[in-house]
Structure formats: structure tokens, C-alpha cells
Amino acid sequence: MDQDLQIHPLALFSMIDSYERKIGTPNSIGILLGNASSASGMRVIQVRSSYSINYQLKDELAVNVNWQLAENWTELHKLTYPNDTIVGWFLVGKSIPYFATIVHEYCHKNVSSNCFMVFLDLSFRTDNIEVKAYRMVSLTGGKIDHPLKIGNVFIPFRHKIRPSPPESLVMSALARMEKPPRKLAAIESPISMLESLSQSVHCVEDIARMLDQIIEYIAAIISHKVEYPDLDFGRDLLKYLSSVPISSDGDNYSQQVSGLVQDLLTVINLSEVAQLQIGLSDSVSNLDPLSY
Amino acid sequence: MATSDKKVEAGSYAKASDPADKQRRVQEAAEKESPLNIHIECSALMKIATHCFEKSSDEQVNGFLVGNLRPHYLEVTNAFPLPDIPATPDDYQSKMLKNFKDSGLDFIIIGFYQSVQFGDIDTSELFTTLYDYIVSFQSAAAVLFDIDQAKQGNLELHAYRVKSDPFAQKYKDNFTARQLNEKGIRFNDLFHELEICYKASPLSSSLLYELMQDCIPPSSSDSLNILHPSYLDSSVQSLMKDIEVVSQEFGAITKEQRRNYSLEKDRKTLVTKRREENEKRRDQGMRQLPTYTPDDLDRHVDRPIPVSHYNRLVLSFQLESHAKQAQHLAETGLNKMALAELLNN
Numbered sequence: 001m002d003q004d005l006q007i008h009p010l011a012l013f014s015m016i017d018s019y020e021r022k023i024g025t026p027n028s029i030g031i032l033l034g035n036a037s038s039a040s041g042m043r044v045i046q047v048r049s050s051y052s053i054n055y056q057l058k059d060e061l062a063v064n065v066n067w068q069l070a071e072n073w074t075e076l077h078k079l080t081y082p083n084d085t086i087v088g089w090f091l092v093g094k095s096i097p098y099f100a101t102i103v104h105e106y107c108h109k110n111v112s113s114n115c116f117m118v119f120l121d122l123s124f125r126t127d128n129i130e131v132k133a134y135r136m137v138s139l140t141g142g143k144i145d146h147p148l149k150i151g152n153v154f155i156p157f158r159h160k161i162r163p164s165p166p167e168s169l170v171m172s173a174l175a176r177m178e179k180p181p182r183k184l185a186a187i188e189s190p191i192s193m194l195e196s197l198s199q200s201v202h203c204v205e206d207i208a209r210m211l212d213q214i215i216e217y218i219a220a221i222i223s224h225k226v227e228y229p230d231l232d233f234g235r236d237l238l239k240y241l242s243s244v245p246i247s248s249d250g251d252n253y254s255q256q257v258s259g260l261v262q263d264l265l266t267v268i269n270l271s272e273v274a275q276l277q278i279g280l281s282d283s284v285s286n287l288d289p290l291s292y
Numbered sequence: 293m294a295t296s297d298k299k300v301e302a303g304s305y306a307k308a309s310d311p312a313d314k315q316r317r318v319q320e321a322a323e324k325e326s327p328l329n330i331h332i333e334c335s336a337l338m339k340i341a342t343h344c345f346e347k348s349s350d351e352q353v354n355g356f357l358v359g360n361l362r363p364h365y366l367e368v369t370n371a372f373p374l375p376d377i378p379a380t381p382d383d384y385q386s387k388m389l390k391n392f393k394d395s396g397l398d399f400i401i402i403g404f405y406q407s408v409q410f411g412d413i414d415t416s417e418l419f420t421t422l423y424d425y426i427v428s429f430q431s432a433a434a435v436l437f438d439i440d441q442a443k444q445g446n447l448e449l450h451a452y453r454v455k456s457d458p459f460a461q462k463y464k465d466n467f468t469a470r471q472l473n474e475k476g477i478r479f480n481d482l483f484h485e486l487e488i489c490y491k492a493s494p495l496s497s498s499l500l501y502e503l504m505q506d507c508i509p510p511s512s513s514d515s516l517n518i519l520h521p522s523y524l525d526s527s528v529q530s531l532m533k534d535i536e537v538v539s540q541e542f543g544a545i546t547k548e549q550r551r552n553y554s555l556e557k558d559r560k561t562l563v564t565k566r567r568e569e570n571e572k573r574r575d576q577g578m579r580q581l582p583t584y585t586p587d588d589l590d591r592h593v594d595r596p597i598p599v600s601h602y603n604r605l606v607l608s609f610q611l612e613s614h615a616k617q618a619q620h621l622a623e624t625g626l627n628k629m630a631l632a633e634l635l636n637n
Contacts, residue, residue, distance in 0.1 A: 009503055010342055013335035016495050017369075021396050049339075052395045072391050076384065079375035080343070122495070129499050161503060166345035166442065170338050173447040174490055175504050204631060261629055264622040267528055271619035274535060278608050278615075281542060282479050285604060286469050 003043045005116060005133050005159040008034075009167045011050040011090075012131065015120050018052030019092040027093030028052055029103065031070045031111075032118060033077055034087045046162075047118065049077065050090055055103075063099040070111065088116035094123040101152050104136045116157060133159040176202060329487035330433055330451045332368040334496045341447070343373045344407035344437040351376065356385065357403040357435060358392060366433050366453075366486070369398045371405060403433035409440055412530055415610040416603075419482060422454045433486060440523055446624075451486040467602040479608035524625065527618040534611040541604050552596035559593050 011032060022028040030052035036045045051073040055065040074086055089107050091100055096119055107115045121130040134154035142148035163171060214237070221229045332340075340355065347353045355373040359366065372388050374380070381387075385401075392399040403425065406418075418434055425432030433453045441448035472478075492500065563584055570580045589595075 010335065010338045012499060012503070013338055013496060016493070016499055017333070017335045018395070018397075020493055020495060023396060051391075052397075054395060066394070069391060069394055072387065076372075076388055076391065079377065079380060079384065080347075080373045129495070129502055163503070164342065164346075166341035167338055169345075169442055169445065169447055170334075170341050171500060171503060174334060174337075174492070174500060201631075257629060257633060261626065264524075264625050264629070267524065267622040268619050268626075270528075271531065271615040271622070274531060274615040275612055278479070278538065278611050281538075282604075282608055285542065285545060285601065286473050 002041065003045060003157075005045050005047070005157060006162040007047045007118060007131065007133070007159055008049070009161065009163050009171060011047050011118075012120065012161070014050045014052075015090050015092050015118075018050075019120070019122070022052075025055070025057065027091055027097060029055055029065070029089060029091050031073060031086050032088040032090055032116070033074065033081075033084045035083045035085065036087065045087055045116070047087060047116075048081070048084060051077070057099065061098070061102075063102055065103060065106070067106070067111070086112045086115070088112065088118060090118045090120065092120040092122065094121070096154065100154070101136065104154075105152065108136065117154065118159075131159070131161065133157040328364055329489055330366045330368060330435070331489045331491040332435070332449075333370075334490065334492045334500065336368050336371045337490065339371045339373075340405050340435065340437055340449075341442065343371075344405070344439060345442055347373070347376065347407075353407045355405050356388075356401050357405055357433070358389070358398050358400065359402045360398055360400060361402060365489075366402050367491070368402065368435075403435065405435040405437060407439050408436045409438075413610060413613055415482070415613070416606045418452065419454060419606060422452070422483075426454065435488075444523075449488055451488050452483040453486055455481055455484050467600050467605065468598040469601060470598075472601060477605075479605045480612060482605055482609050524618070524621050527614065527621050531611070531614045531618050534607065534614050538604075538607045538611050541607050545599055545601065545604060548597075548599045552599065555594055555596045559589050562589060562592060 011034075015028070015030065018030055019028040030050050032047045033049050033051070034045060034047040036043060038044070051070070053066050053069045053073070055063055057063055070086070077084060086107075089103060089111075091103075100117065104115070104117055117134045117136070119132045119134060121132060133156070135157045136152050137155050139150040139153055140147040141150045217226070217233075220226045336357070336359075343355055344353055353373065353376060355371055357368045358370040358372070359368040361367075370392065375384070389399045389401070404421070413436060422432050422434055433451050436450045436452070438448040438450075566581060566584055570583075573580050584592075586595075
């Protein structure tokens with residue numbers, strides 16, 4: 001069965017965090033937790049979170065990993081997310097050290113069969129942080145009827161980074177901030193409407209960009225540049241177009257809009273009056289003539 | 293909104309047993325410089341958002357914030373959820389913190405997070421929980437994650453810390469008008485809202501930039517909807533309900549104050565009558581009657597009981613937060629209407 005590995009950004013950010021806090025070792029390692037599901041003949045493995053575990057390097061050929069900590073993390077994580085199990089392990093650093101094969105073998109035999117290794121490459125050889133996934137396969141030699149195991153090798157495995165809605169929300173909100181320390185919410189912003197307005201402007205810019213892409217794709221289909229157009233996309237587009245209400249009567253539309261605007265202004269007025277009233281009532285209530 | 297029965301309890305980490313110890317901890321917390329803002333790291337923020345978004349369909353979810361107490365701010369470096377199952381072991385919290393310590397991560401609890409719907413905060417429970425945290429951990433902040441704003445595509449968090457003076461009042465369990473006047477405490481002094489800042493290391497920022505370039509966005513949220521009448525309706529309904537409850541509370545307080553005034557008046561009348569009687573007897577050369585002691589007065593007229601304003605303060609704060617929430621939703625709606633009209637034209 002084909003396998004598809006999807007990594008969530010939360011797992012990657014946790015890996016970065018563990019790398020930054022490591023002491024005395026050039027790499028940081030940990031476990032990957034997630035779940036596997038099957039759909040349309042494809043096994044989809046989702047890596048949802050990661051936890052670091054400590055290790056000690058005895059020499060180049062021997063490493064002492066705290067697998068008990070990995071079990072503890074898994075046991076506690078499952079209380080909240082019972083469907084998650086260990087699906088692999090991660091390595092963060094500038095290169096893959098030799099002991100990675102030892103760790104992977106142990107993980108494969110004792111912790112999770114069919115496990116993956118996700119390597120976060122911080123060497124910046126390509127000026128970027130690279131996320132790589134590997135599976136380990138055995139190299140065998142000798143005769144066919146008497147194969148001899150020569151060693152193990154990491155084979156790259158395709159993966160996608162697929163954020164969930166909350167992860168996407170956090171990432172897009174953080175990416176819009178100007179410079180650190182970035183403010184998520186100012187308490188006494190002098191013009192509070194400005195924040196929601198800038199949010200709306202960003203949404204409109206995103207919509208304009210997406211519309212351009214759609215129009216470009218449709219133009220390519222019409223001019224037969226796309227050999228196999230996506231039928232599902234066409235059906236979705238038709239559904240969205242038919243769901244947009246079209247008002248032929250301009251006056252009715254503007255009447256509806258002004259009615260809505262009036263409702264919203266009424267709510268604003270009511271809220272401000274409530275706040276004013278509660279402030280006055282608070283001052284009056286403290287005027288207790290007996291004042292115990 | 294159904295609230296979870298599993299309150300985020302601070303107890304198991306460090307218990308303050310006797311009242312003297314509690315008072316000492318409260319005073320120590322009050323003497324420390326109050327942080328003005330809270331810094332949340334990217335991974336912690338993502339953990340909070342993921343847990344609240346995925347798990348809170350009808351019930352409130354909770355979790356713990358882990359980090360450090362810096363001189364001017366609270367630093368949240370990690371977060372872990374509180375499982376919403378009856379079989380959560382009692383030592384879950386201590387096991388998690390031990391794991392954090394073994395992994396070389398921060399392991400000090402500095403507060404908790406909660407999911408809220410429509411900005412609906414249970415102020416009384418929040419105050420009590422934060423108070424318990426102060427007693428156990430000497431520092432606490434509550435981060436509230438708004439689920440419904442998140443579904444609309446807006447990241448909205450609020451962080452609160454309890455001010456020190458209301459602590460002393462809560463400890464004494466005596467929110468009388470006199471004490472409130474002396475301390476100058478008003479309803480919006482119960483909580484201090486902390487400014488939230490995002491903190492990211494250069495590596496995290498670099499990873500964020502890479503992910504924004506390459507990864508496939510999820511399916512659309514409700515952010516493209518111009519108006520959310522259901523959210524605004526619920527918010528206004530909460531506001532109207534709060535107005536009614538606060539009015540009832542004010543009515544109850546006024547009634548109690550009138551009763552106290554009437555009792556005090558009766559007591560003074562008795563004392564005055566006894567004094568007048570004694571003056572007459574003195575003039576007539578008769579033996580004077582003993583003056584009323586407080587115990588004697590209590591036998592004739594009930595002693596006025598000081599009225600506690602705790603509920604009023606808590607409900608007033610809740611009303612103000614709902615009013616602000618409704619105002620914010622309406623203002624957002626107005627912005628979107630203005631943009632929609634511009635686009636339509």
C-alpha cells in the first residue's frame with residue numbers, strides 16, 4: 001500500500017524548540033506522535049506532535065537514549081489524544097550522525113514498526129531550513145538463497161507539510177506581525193477598529209490573489225493549455241458561484257445594507273450605554289451610608 | 293454553554309494548608325512587581341490553539357502554561373493540556389512537569405489557559421481559580437482563547453492576572469463598601485489584562501517564513517463571511533442576560549442596605565430613648581437605668597450585617613466584558629460592510 005507522510009507545523013516548531021534548549025550535544029532527538037489512516041488505497045500517516053528525549057553519546061558507535069522518557073511522554077499524551085501513537089523519531093542538527101542508524105533500528109524493533117525519521121537540516125546549505133523524511137532499508141548482499149546483511153541505509157521518503165486550521169491560523173497571524181516582540185492583542189489600542197480593518201484588508205488581498213489564480217486557471221482551460229482539467233474544481237466553482245445572492249434591485253440592496261448598518265450601530269450604542277451605566281452604578285453602590 | 297466539570301486545579305503541585313501560610317503567600321505575591329505583559333512562544337501558542345480548537349466542541353477545555361516569571365513579564369515557553377476524562381491520574385501534572393525537567397525544558401507552572409465561546413468568561417470561576425494559583429504558585433496568569441473568533445479566522449487571546457488588593461479582600465472574604473472605598477477598588481480592578489506579545493527565536497521565524505511559502509493551506513474558514521449574525525446574536529443575548537442579573541444583584545444590595553439602615557435606626561432609637569429616660573430619672577432623683585451594651589442591643593434588635601459586594605464586582609466585570617465583546621463584533625461587522633459596499637460599487 002502507498003504511504004503518504006503529512007507533518008504538522010506544531011511538530012516542527014517543537015523540534016526547533018528542543019534543539020535550541022539542548023545542552024552538550026550537537027543534535028537533538030525525540031519522538032514523533034501521530035496517527036495513521038487509510039483512504040483510497042493510500043495509507044496516510046500524520047505527524048501531529050513531537051517531544052524531545054535526551055541521550056548520551058558514549059562514542060561514535062554507542063549511544064544511550066532515554067526511551068523510558070519516550071514512553072512517559074506517549075502515556076501522558078494519549079490521555080488527551082488517545083488515537084496518537086509513536087510513528088517515528090526526529091533528529092535536528094546540521095548533519096545525520098552515525099548513531100542515527102542505531103536509534104532507528106531500536107525504534108523500529110522495539111517502539112514502532114514501520115517508523116520514519118524526520119530530519120530538520122539546520123546546515124543552511126540551500127539557505128533554508130530543510131525538512132527531510134527517511135525510512136531505513138537493509139542492504140543485503142551475497143547469494144539469493146543465502147542473503148547477508150551488509151548494513152542499513154536511509155532512503156528519502158516523500159512528505160508534505162499540512163497545517164490544520166488552528167496551526168494555519170496561528171502561522172498566518174504571526175506572519176503578519178511587523179517585528180518581534182510582536183503584539184497579538186494590544187489592551188489599550190487608541191483606535192481599536194484599525195486592527196480589524198487591517199485584518200479585513202489582508203483578507204481582501206488574499207481574495208484578490210486567489211481570484212487571479214482561478215481566472216488564470218480558467219483561461220488556461222479555455223485555451224486548451226490544460227490537458228486534464230480538474231472536474232471537482234469545476235463543480236466546486238459552480239457551487240460557489242450559484243450560492244452568491246444577486247440582487248437585481250439596487251435600491252433594495254442599499255436598503256438592506258443600511259438596515260444592517262443601523263442594527264450594528266444600535267448594538268454599539270447599547271454596549272457603550274451598558275458600560276457607562278455599570279461604571280455609574282459601581283460608584284453609587286460604594287456610597288453606603290453606614291459604611292461597614 | 294456547558295462548562296467542563298474539570299476545573300484547572302492548582303492544588304497538587306504545592307498546597308498551602310493553613311490560613312497563615314495562605315496569607316503569607318498572598319502577601320509575597322502582592323509585594324512582587326506585577327508583570328505588565330506576557331510573552332508566548334510560537335510553539336506554545338500553537339499547542340494552545342490546537343488543543344482548544346480540536347477539543348472544545350461544546351465544553352470548555354483547559355490546560356497549563358509553563359515558563360518563567362521574569363522581572364517585567366511572564367514568559368510562556370510551553371503548554372500542556374488537561375485531559376477531559378474522569379480517569380486522569382492525580383499525579384498527571386507532576387509527571388508532565390518531571391518530563392519537562394528531564395528533557396531540559398522549563399518546568400514551572402505560571403498559569404493556565406482556557407477556551408471561551410463568544411468571549412463568555414465565567415468571571416467568578418476565573419477569579420477563584422487565579423486566586424488558588426496565586427496561593428499555590430505565587431504567580432499566575434490566565435490565557436483565554438476565543439474559539440468562535442478562531443473559526444472566523446481571527447486569532448483572539450486575552451490574558452488576565454488578578455490584582456493584589458482584591459486578593460487580600462478575597463482572603464478576608466469581606467468585600468464591604470468601606471473596604472472597597474478605603475482601597476479604591478472598583479469592579480474593573482478585579483483583573484489586570486496583560487498585553488500579549490509573541491516571541492520567536494530566529495530559527496522559529498525562519499521556519500515560519502519557509503512554511504508560509506510552501507505549505508498547502510487548509511480548507512477555508514468562515515473569515516470570508518461578511519456578517520455573523522449568530523455570533524452577534526449570542527453576544528447581545530449574553531449582554532442582555534448579564535444586564536438582568538446585575539440589576540437583580542444591585543436590587544438585592546440596595547434592599548440589604550435599606551434593611552441595615554432600618555436596623556441601625558432602631559438601635560439608635562433604643563439608645564436615645566434610654567438616654568432620655570435616664571435624664572428624666574436624674575432630674576427626678578431616681579436611680580438611672582444601665583446604658584445599653586452592644587450585646588443588650590443585639591437582644592432587642594438584630595445587628596446589621598455588612599453587605600458583601602463581591603458578587604456585584606464579579607457580575608459587573610462580566611457585563612463589561614460582554615459589552616466590549618458585542619461592541620467589538622459590531623465594529624468588525626461595520627468594517628466588513630464598508631469594504632463590501634466599496635467592492636460592490
